[in-house]
Amino acid sequence: MSEKFDAGLKLRKEVLGDAYVDRSINNANEFNKPLQQLVTEYCWGDVWQREGLDKKERSMINLAMISALNRPHELALHVRGALNNGLTPIQIREVLMQVAIYCGVPAAIDSFRIAMQIMEEEGIDLNNLKG
Structure with missing residues (x-):
């Protein structure tokens, strides 16, 4: 290679x-x-x-684009990646809120559902968010 x-x-x-x-x-x-x-x-x-974008910024962009494209398998993968890159659940939530406005509520609802499932699997308490 x-x-x-x-x-x-x-x-x-x-x-x-x-x-x-x-x-x-x-x-x-x-x-x-x-x-x-x-x-x-x-x-x-x-x-x-x-150069020009860090991994967190790239993850934010990916979450938005993958949500807009309605690619649930890739979204689940990239929610985990976003967490690995240091995004907080609040930042992920805010990206998905942008999706709701610019791509439509159905895309955001599906994306929230997937993101919540992944974060719960990762042991994140979604009722006690910080940062």
Whole structure:
């Protein structure tokens, strides 16, 4: 692989977790292996490595875009990633409130549901939020 792939793999694991990334890479077959390489090399090894936005800001943007695109599996993954990148539940909530206004209430309702499920799985008390 390339240096960009290696850098992307490291960051992808840091944000999304070793288990998820290892499963994605190890379960790749001849059909979807090129997609795994593309995502790792160019998404995580190039765009996510650029200066100008930090990981928290990139996570906020991803949450909004993925919510707007109605991609629940990716949203669940990126809620965990956002938490790993230091976003607080309040920040995640506020991103999803923006989604409600600019993308529509149905998109926000689904996104809130997914975000709450992930945060509960992570042991976050959603009735006692700070920061």
